[in-house]
Amino acid sequence: MLASLDLSVVATSLPYLFGEGMVFTLTLTALAASGGLVLGTGLALLRLSGVPGLTHAAKLYVELMRALPLVLVIFWFYFLVPYLGAWATGAAHPIQVGPFASALVTFTLFEAAYFAEIMRAGIQSIPKGQSAAARALGMSYAQTMRLVVLPQAFRNMLPLLLTQTIVLFQDTSLVYVLSLTDFLGAASKVAQRDGRLVEMYLFAALVYFAVCFAASLLVRRLQTRIAIVR
Amino acid sequence: MTYHWNWGVLFEPSPEGTGTYADMLLSGLAWTVLTALGSWAIAFGLGSVIGVMRTLPSRAANAVGAAYVELFRNVPLLVQMFLWYFVLPELLPERIGAAVKQMPDAPFYTAVLCLGFFTAARVAEQVRAGIRSLPRGQALAGTALGLTVAQTYRFVLLPNAYRIILPPLTSEFLNNLKNTSVALTIGLLELTARARAMQEFSFQVFEAFTAATLLYVAINLVVVAGATLLERRLAVPGGR
Amino acid sequence: MRLKAALLLTLLAAACPPACPGAWAQELTGTLRKVKERGALTLGYRDASVPFSYLDGNQKPVGYAYEICLKVAEAVKTHLKLDRLEVKLNPVTSATRIPLIANGTIDLECGSTTNNADRQRQAAFTNTHFLTATRFVAKKEKGLDKTDDLKGRTVVSTSGTTGIRQINEINAARGLGMRILPAKDHAEAFLMVETGRADAFVMDDVLLAALVAGAKTPEAYAISSEAQSRPEPYAIMLRKDDAPFKAVVDAATAALYTSPEGRALYDRWFTQAIPPRGINLQLPLSEAMRKVLSSPSDSADPAAY
Numbered sequence: 001m002l003a004s005l006d007l008s009v010v011a012t013s014l015p016y017l018f019g020e021g022m023v024f025t026l027t028l029t030a031l032a033a034s035g036g037l038v039l040g041t042g043l044a045l046l047r048l049s050g051v052p053g054l055t056h057a058a059k060l061y062v063e064l065m066r067a068l069p070l071v072l073v074i075f076w077f078y079f080l081v082p083y084l085g086a087w088a089t090g091a092a093h094p095i096q097v098g099p100f101a102s103a104l105v106t107f108t109l110f111e112a113a114y115f116a117e118i119m120r121a122g123i124q125s126i127p128k129g130q131s132a133a134a135r136a137l138g139m140s141y142a143q144t145m146r147l148v149v150l151p152q153a154f155r156n157m158l159p160l161l162l163t164q165t166i167v168l169f170q171d172t173s174l175v176y177v178l179s180l181t182d183f184l185g186a187a188s189k190v191a192q193r194d195g196r197l198v199e200m201y202l203f204a205a206l207v208y209f210a211v212c213f214a215a216s217l218l219v220r221r222l223q224t225r226i227a228i229v230r
Numbered sequence: 231m232t233y234h235w236n237w238g239v240l241f242e243p244s245p246e247g248t249g250t251y252a253d254m255l256l257s258g259l260a261w262t263v264l265t266a267l268g269s270w271a272i273a274f275g276l277g278s279v280i281g282v283m284r285t286l287p288s289r290a291a292n293a294v295g296a297a298y299v300e301l302f303r304n305v306p307l308l309v310q311m312f313l314w315y316f317v318l319p320e321l322l323p324e325r326i327g328a329a330v331k332q333m334p335d336a337p338f339y340t341a342v343l344c345l346g347f348f349t350a351a352r353v354a355e356q357v358r359a360g361i362r363s364l365p366r367g368q369a370l371a372g373t374a375l376g377l378t379v380a381q382t383y384r385f386v387l388l389p390n391a392y393r394i395i396l397p398p399l400t401s402e403f404l405n406n407l408k409n410t411s412v413a414l415t416i417g418l419l420e421l422t423a424r425a426r427a428m429q430e431f432s433f434q435v436f437e438a439f440t441a442a443t444l445l446y447v448a449i450n451l452v453v454v455a456g457a458t459l460l461e462r463r464l465a466v467p468g469g470r
Numbered sequence: 471m472r473l474k475a476a477l478l479l480t481l482l483a484a485a486c487p488p489a490c491p492g493a494w495a496q497e498l499t500g501t502l503r504k505v506k507e508r509g510a511l512t513l514g515y516r517d518a519s520v521p522f523s524y525l526d527g528n529q530k531p532v533g534y535a536y537e538i539c540l541k542v543a544e545a546v547k548t549h550l551k552l553d554r555l556e557v558k559l560n561p562v563t564s565a566t567r568i569p570l571i572a573n574g575t576i577d578l579e580c581g582s583t584t585n586n587a588d589r590q591r592q593a594a595f596t597n598t599h600f601l602t603a604t605r606f607v608a609k610k611e612k613g614l615d616k617t618d619d620l621k622g623r624t625v626v627s628t629s630g631t632t633g634i635r636q637i638n639e640i641n642a643a644r645g646l647g648m649r650i651l652p653a654k655d656h657a658e659a660f661l662m663v664e665t666g667r668a669d670a671f672v673m674d675d676v677l678l679a680a681l682v683a684g685a686k687t688p689e690a691y692a693i694s695s696e697a698q699s700r701p702e703p704y705a706i707m708l709r710k711d712d713a714p715f716k717a718v719v720d721a722a723t724a725a726l727y728t729s730p731e732g733r734a735l736y737d738r739w740f741t742q743a744i745p746p747r748g749i750n751l752q753l754p755l756s757e758a759m760r761k762v763l764s765s766p767s768d769s770a771d772p773a774a775y
Contacts, residue, residue, distance in 0.1 A: 016529055067404075067450040069411035072422045072442060078566065079435050082573040083233065093504070094574035096512060099560055102575070170306035177415065177654065179517055179561040181529070184309060189517060189525060192657035193746070195664065195686055197316045205309045212304035233572070245635050247642020316665065331666040334624070334649065417626070417651035417662075426565060427652065430630040433592045435569045 006196060010203045013190045021186030022207075028100070028172050028182065032107035033165045039108060040115025045145065047120055058116070065113035070174055077106035078178055099180050103172075111168055118160045122153030159223040166215050170208065183207070239434045240441060251428045252441075258424025259445050265341050265420060266407040272346025273406060277353025282383060284358045295354065302351035307344075307412050314344040315416040341413035349406045356398050360391030393464055400457040404450060421445060498550075500712040501577050506550050513539045514562035514576035518657035520680035521739040522600070522704070523581040527746035531559060531580075534739035538599060538723065539580035539706060545722030563655055565630030568592050571707055578719070579707035582677060584632045585770045586702065594710045597723040597766035598703035601758055601775055602674040604633045605694045607663060607682060614670055616696045617644075624649045626659045626668035636698050637672040656681060663691075672698065676753070683749045700772040701758065724766040732763055 046058035065073070081102050082094035089095060097105070126149050134144040154161075173184040181189065184204055191200035240252045248254070283295035302310070315337070319327040333339060364387060372382030392399075414423035425442035429435045498506055505511050515531035516523040522535040540557065547555035560576050567579050571593050582602075585595040606625070608614040614623070617640060627634035629652035641648045651668060653659035660681040662668040671678065675693060682691045708719055726732045733755070738744075740753040755763075758775055767774060 020529070064447065067408075067447050068443060069408035069422055069446065071411040071414065072425070072439065072446070075422070075426060076439050076443075079439075079569040079573055082575055086574075093500070094572075096504070096508075096574050098512075098558070098575075170304075173306040173308045174412070176308060178566060179563045179655065181561070184306070186529075188312075189529060192518065192655075192661060193525065195661070197312075197661065197665070198320050201309065201312045201317050205305050205313055208306055208309055209301070209304045213300060216300075216304065245642075246638045315667075316661075320665070328666055332624075336624075336667065337651065415654065417653065419652075423652065427629065429569070430565050431635060433568060433589075435572075 005199050005202075007199065009190065009194050009196045009199055013186075013200075016190065017183065017186050020181055021183035024100070024181055024185075025169070025172050025183040028103055028107060028175075029165065029169045031104055032111055032172075033168055035104070035108035036111030036115045036168070037119075037161065039112035040117075041119045041150065043112060043116035044119035044123060047116065048123060062113045062116050065110055066117075070110060070171055071177060073110050074103075074106055074174055074177060077109070078102050081105050099175075099178065103175050103178070103180060107168065107172065111164070114164055115161065118157050118164060119153060121160075122157035123149055125156055126152050155226065158226065159219050162219045162222070163216070166212050166219070169215075170212060173208075233436065235437070236434055237437055239432050239437055242432070244428070245431050251432060251438075254424050254428055255421065255438075255441055255445065258419060258421035258442075259449070261338070261418060262407065262410050262420040263449070265338060265345065265410040265413065265418065266403075268338075268342040269345035269349060269410070270403060270406055272342065273349035273353050273402075275350075276346065277350035278357050278388070280350060280354035281357025281361070282388075284354065285361045286379075295358075299351045299354055302348055307348055307409055308415060310348055311341070311344050311412055311416055315340045337413060337416045337418040340416055341410065341418050345406060345409055345413070348409070349402060352402050352405070353399065356395045356402060357388075357391060359398075360395035361387050363394055364390055393466065396457065396461050396464070400453065403457075404453055407449065407453070408446070499714060501709060501715040502546070502550065502718065504574075505546060505555070505577065506552070509552060509554065510556040510558050511543050511546060511578070512558040512560055512576045513543070514560050514567055514570060514579040514581070516581040517561060517563070517655050518681075519582040519677060520656075520684060521744050521751060522677075532745060533580075534735065535580045535582065535599060535704075535706060537735055537739075538726065539578050541726050542578060542596075542706065542719050542722045545725075546718055549718050563630065564628045565654070567630070567707065571709055574709075577708065577715075582674060582704055583707050584674070584702045585705040585707075585768070586632060587770050589707075590710075590770055592710065593707045594712065594716050595703075595705035595707055595768055595770065596716065596719045597727060597768050598705050598762050598775070599723070599727070600676065600704040601701040601762060602676045602704060603697040603701045604636050604672060604699040605675040605678060605697050606637075606670040606672040607660070607678040607691050607693050608670040609663065609690055610692045611690075612669055615692070615694050617694070617698055618646070619694075620648050620670055621646045622648065623669040624651065624667070625670050625672055626651045626653050626662045627672040628653050628656050628659050631673065632699070632702065633673045640698060660685070670694075674702075674704075676751075679753070680749075680751055683751055684747060701775065702772050703762075703767075703770065703775060705768065720766075720768065727763045727766050736763065 043058045043062060046054045047062070049055060081097045085095035085097060086093060130148055131144050134148045139147065172182055175182050176185050176188065179185065187200045187204040191197045241250050243249065244251050244254045246254065280295045280298050283291040286292065319330045322330065330336070368386055368390065369382055372386045377385065410420050411422040413420060414426070421442055425438045428438040432438070515536055518524050519533070521533050523531060523533040526532045543555060543557050560570070562570055562576065562579060562581070567581065567583065568589065570576050571579055585598065606614070606620070614620065625637060625648045627637055627650060634650065634652060637648070638650060640646070641650060651662065653662060656673060656677055659671045659673065663671045664685065675697070678693050682688050682693065685691060706719070706723065708716060736755060740751050743750050762775060
């Protein structure tokens with residue numbers, strides 16, 4: 001059976017698969033991971049702030065996002081973001097948001113909840129004595145966080161953050177449900193057009209596996225290095 | 231704002247003729263729960279086996295276990311879903327492949343298998359971590375008592391390990407539950423798919439998704455409450 | 471005097487876009503205003519609605535409805551007296567098209583969208599560009615031809631279409647006990663029939679004909695003789711409650727359909743080889759379609775055609 005695979009369809013569609021699909025996937029992953037990390041750190045700080053309203057709001061947000069399936073969240077935001085935009089900018093009509101921007105907003109907001117939990121653990125892993133010492137040196141709360149706590153929390157959590165980014169890379173494939181052209185979307189469009197499901201989906205699986213496996217090996221190496229430094 | 235809210239739509243009959251839109255969402259919830267439980271049974275069983283294999287003093291068992299985990303963890307779930315649904319039947323001998331495809335409720339069985347194998351990799355990692363976290367003395371004590379390796383795992387290591395990893399297992403269970411929604415791509419009529427169908431038939435996008443969101447939150451709360459209860463019941467007296 | 475005033479106005483208008491924004495934008499509302507302000511119009515296109523709106527060999531959208539939209543975009547550009555109008559593209563599915571029109575992501579939906587009374591509560595439609603009835607396609611060897619033959623079968627349809635709604639209603643009304651699977655798009659639904667996952671695919675007959683023509687073995691499929699609906703009108707979809715924009719789009723489509731260009735456009739997509747594989751649908755202009763093109767109408771009532 002495997003011998004009857006038609007690999008020419010894979011070969012001829014390579015420029016489309018990588019030039020368009022993979023570029024979309026990687027750009028989305030990189031931007032959503034950066035945005036999610038910033039937002040997630042913010043959420044973690046809010047949650048640890050001790051200010052009742054803020055703590056609860058951040059907790060509610062994180063718990064809600066983590067309770068929902070990503071597919072549902074993708075649908076939610078695809079239809080909701082233009083209305084949110086209109087509300088935020090005070091426009092009379094829903095504002096126009098392209099598919100990429102919409103996907104970016106979705107993944108950033110969704111991943112922020114997961115990054116927030118990682119960063120919260122990271123911040124809590126720094127001994128209380130350190131921030132107490134910083135405050136004793138006359139640093140403000142912001143300075144303590146920026147100069148003492150966050151850099152260490154970030155470094156300690158780096159392997160987890162990167163692992164979560166690999167998960168994000170895999171999860172971006174779900175934009176398939178919106179017919180967007182990410183790597184899997186591109187593969188499935190070719191597969192359906194040429195009736196070559198077996199070849200294209202096997203190839204897609206192989207590529208995802210190669211990328212994620214290599215990345216996870218790198219993360220593991222990084223982990224041992226960090227462990228030694230500590 | 232150009233959106234017109236209409237919550238009454240939930241109690242209007244759906245064009246499927248089997249009840250209201252609310253009934254439609256509830257039937258979706260039932261499929262979600264059924265799929266989650268079915269796949270969890272596979273994930274828990276298979277994941278435990280794989281996890282144990284990775285702690286055995288056998289190189290081969292270790293390698294097989296590690297290969298399994300890497301394979302199922304490094305391919306997106308959606309791609310795995312497509313492999314099970316579209317690719318596997320084509321690679322089987324034609325008669326068997328055709329029979330698989332003709333199966334009634336094929337999306338359900340496919341989703342259960344796919345999620346079961348996918349989640350098993352995650353359960354395996356937790357089981358391994360749980361067993362590793364036990365003091366070495368426990369296994370040695372088992373051997374000293376004359377237990378076989380299988381008996382040591384059955385009566386000593388696993389009961390302790392499962393108790394330790396109950397919290398991460400709960401979150402894997404919830405992940406598995408949420409992941410059932412990916413099966414809408416192969417035609418499983420679970421909750422998210424039903425919410426989308428309701429949106430298509432009634433055009434009330436946000437009512438449909440809000441209702442689905444509330445159902446997901448509710449089911450999360452039920453699972454978390456159940457896990458807390460379970461944790462209390464299983465706690466070893468005098469333990470941590 | 472009046473001539474002079476008119477000339478002056480024209481001159482003013484010509485000089486306006488770069489020189490005095492606001493003066494023009496003030497009078498515009500809704501989509502026209504948005505297009506004017508951004509210099510861009512967004513079209514929604516489909517993956518696999520052959521030959522209306524689909525991706526060609528280079529994965530670029532093409533098709534009958536897509537070209538109609540490009541003509542409309544030109545008319546909008548002329549109407550707004552823009553130097554250049556950027557045409558943005560956004561993929562849509564049957565399931566996402568209506569919310570995306572409503573939430574402003576796309577301005578025109580160029581595909582195979584049935585205009586019916588239900589949908590008119592959510593969106594507006596311009597003049598009809600095609601008529602099609604719902605039927606089903608199945609492998610010949612299954613011997614399925616009438617609606618009742620589907621009793622107890624696994625049937626697929628595209629989510630968000632009138633077809634899936636109609637087959638659900640028929641299933642309930644006649645108690646046929648079908649399993650109805652939703653698919654994301656027409657290509658995926660047809661694949662379910664091709665690979666034996668489903669016994670039949672219920673959809674607009676013209677789309678089925680195009681899918682069969684493009685299949686690896688077209689002779690292996692048959693389209694049902696019994697239809698599950700009357701021929702219903704297809705039209706380009708736009709936002710509701712935006713009369714000035716609809717007037718421009720209606721005028722543009724009416725002008726196109728009644729001109730020889732409209733007829734040529736029809737012939738180009740329905741009677742000649744089309745990309746990506748050069749299939750020919752061989753659907754010459756029928757009497758009903760001749761009427762659709764010669765007397766443009768935006769009615770949702772199938773009886774009007």
